Amino acid sequence: MRKTSLTFLMIFMFAAPQAFANPTKDFIRACTYGVLTGTLVGAASLAFEDQPGENLQQVARGASLGLYLGIGLGLYILYGVSDETPEEELLNEIEGDIGYRSPLYIYPIISNNKVDGFAAQVNIATF
Numbered sequence: 001m002r003k004t005s006l007t008f009l010m011i012f013m014f015a016a017p018q019a020f021a022n023p024t025k026d027f028i029r030a031c032t033y034g035v036l037t038g039t040l041v042g043a044a045s046l047a048f049e050d051q052p053g054e055n056l057q058q059v060a061r062g063a064s065l066g067l068y069l070g071i072g073l074g075l076y077i078l079y080g081v082s083d084e085t086p087e088e089e090l091l092n093e094i095e096g097d098i099g100y101r102s103p104l105y106i107y108p109i110i111s112n113n114k115v116d117g118f119a120a121q122v123n124i125a126t127f
Contacts, residue, residue: 023078026074026077026078027074027075027077027078028074029074030070030071030073030074030077031067031070031071031074032070033070033073034066034067034068034069034070034071034073034074035063035066035067035070036066037066037069037070038062038063038064038065038066038067038069038070039059039062039063039066040062041062041066042058042059042060042061042062042063042066043059043062045058045062046058046059103122103123103124104120104121104122104123105120105121105122105123106118106119106120106121107119107121
């Protein structure tokens with residue numbers, strides 16, 4: 001039991017974590033920044049009023065406009081901006097959808113029309 005636990009611990013310790021983009025998080029962040037910026041602009045506009053206490057709706061109006069701008073920015077980030085460089089986009093167009101390729105290859109070693117053994121290859125990184 002102890003040996004198995006140690007083996008799993010070593011596998012998970014040296015396994016590289018995979019990073020995935022989280023588009024929902026980016027969208028919510030853009031909306032939040034928009035609301036905060038709009039609120040600050042609305043609050044700053046009170047400095048130019050003769051009676052700022054009677055014009056507090058400008059803070060809410062600024063937050064509302066900031067939310068709309070944040071939604072627009074979030075949609076632009078999600079659908080308008082590509083994370084790939086132009087070279088990667090061109091390469092993807094040329095290759096097409098090749099699907100998943102396993103990093104582990106096992107193949108027979110053949111000589112004189114008979115199998116002499118097997119070889120294994122692990123693809124760690126592709127450049």
